[in-house]
Amino acid sequence: MIEPPATSNPFVAGLACRCPNCGKGRLFVGFLRVAERCAVCGFDLRAADSGDGPAVFIILIVGFIACFGMLFTEIAYRPPIWVELSVWPLVGVVLCLALLRPAKGLMLAMQFHNRASEAGRGDVAPTEPVAAVLGDPQDHYR
Numbered sequence: 001m002i003e004p005p006a007t008s009n010p011f012v013a014g015l016a017c018r019c020p021n022c023g024k025g026r027l028f029v030g031f032l033r034v035a036e037r038c039a040v041c042g043f044d045l046r047a048a049d050s051g052d053g054p055a056v057f058i059i060l061i062v063g064f065i066a067c068f069g070m071l072f073t074e075i076a077y078r079p080p081i082w083v084e085l086s087v088w089p090l091v092g093v094v095l096c097l098a099l100l101r102p103a104k105g106l107m108l109a110m111q112f113h114n115r116a117s118e119a120g121r122g123d124v125a126p127t128e129p130v131a132a133v134l135g136d137p138q139d140h141y142r
Contacts, residue, residue, distance in 0.1 A: 008020070008021070008022060008024075009023070010106075010109040010112070011106065011109070013027075013105075013109050014102070014105040014106030014107070014108065014109030014110065015102045015105060015106055016102075016105070017105040018105075019038035019040060019041060019045070020043075020108065020109035020112040020113060021038060021041050021043035021112070022038060022040050022041040022043065024040045024041070025038035025040035025043070026038075026039065027045070027105050027108065027109075028105070031101065034046075034108065045108075048108045048111065049111075050104050050107040050108050050111065053107050054103035054106075054107050055100065057103055058095075058096055058099050058100050061099070062092050062095045062096050062099065063092070065091075065092075065095065066088050066089075066091055066092040069088060069091065070084055070088045
C-alpha cells in the first residue's frame with residue numbers, strides 16, 4: 001500500500017517559503033516566481049495563483065506602520081522634515097520587500113491546504129458539512 005505524502009503545517013511552510021505539501025522543497029525559484037514542481041516531493045505547484053492578495057495586505061500593514069511611525073516621531077521629537085522624508089519611505093520599502101515573499105508563501109500554502117484551486121470546478125463535490133448547508137450544487141444552475 002502506498003502512503004500519501006506527509007503534509008506539513010501550511011502556516012510554517014508558507015512563512016518559510018517551502019512546499020505546502022512536504023514543507024521541505026523551495027516554493028519560489030526567483031523572488032516571487034513560483035516553482036513548477038517541488039524538487040523534493042514532486043508536488044505540482046503550477047496551479048498556484050495568489051493574485052494581488054499578499055501585496056494588498058502588505059501595503060495596508062506597512063502603510064499603517066509607516067504612517068503611525070511618521071506621525072509619532074513628528075509629534076514626539078519634531079525632527080526636520082528631510083529626516084522624516086528620508087527615513088520613513090525607506091522603512092516602508094524595506095518592510096514591503098521583507099514581508100511580501102513570506103506573505104505570498106503563506107497565501108499559496110493556504111490555497112493548497114484549502115484546495116482553493118478546485119473552487120470553480122463542477123466535477124468536485126462539496127464536502128459533507130458544506131453540502132448540508134448549500135445543498136446540491138447542481139440546483140444553483142437550474
